[in-house]
Amino acid sequence: MKSSTGAHTGTGTWLVQRATAVALAVALPGLTIHFLTALPVDFAGWQTLFVPLWVRVLLLLTMTALALHAWVGMRDIFMDYIQPVGLRLALYLAVIVTLAGCEIVMLMALWK
């Protein structure tokens, strides 16, 4: 249904931020504990930690949630503090390129 008071796209963005927040609040401490308990390791041991498929899938999913979460957060901050439209768009683009780059580097590091 079309609303008479704006497109309400902000509600969707808000929900993405909250949903990824919950996912990250579970995944990041879990992954941190999982890796920290395995330390210290040499290179062979370090590599072995990334062999199980679930570890790699979970890391990539976490990276994706992180990218979405960071995008909404940085966008909020720029909308609040950066008034010139051109500069704001340039910063948006920089954030998107950075996060997409992180996603790609992560994917290539885990599957090669």
Added chain:
Amino acid sequence: MKPIARPVYLNLLRIHLPLTGWVSILHRVSGVLLFAALPFSVWALSVSLSGEAGFRQMADAAAHPLAKLVVVGLVWAFAHHLFGGLRHLALDVHRGTGLRTARQSSLVVILAAGLVTLAAAWRLFA
């Protein structure tokens, strides 16, 4: 006595933030810090998995006192952002919105993040 003139602009040095305000602005600051650290972390992980030499390089870099200091700073940022974020999620579902509980939960966020940071500093430097 003349009352203090009301600020006509936001003078950051004269603004007195309540505890809840500190937790709020530090949530943003910690979020930006974590965003800034993300590309370097992903790059470091990638290098560490690229081979024996890359792993050695990253392990040596991580052992440097300056790197440890950065890690302690990022542990604070992560802990504050996580605890402050959980507080926000509670506020979203109308839990702890009273002034008294909001102040108390702010204090809990600051203290909990401080404790985690101290533990990390202790673990890395002691």
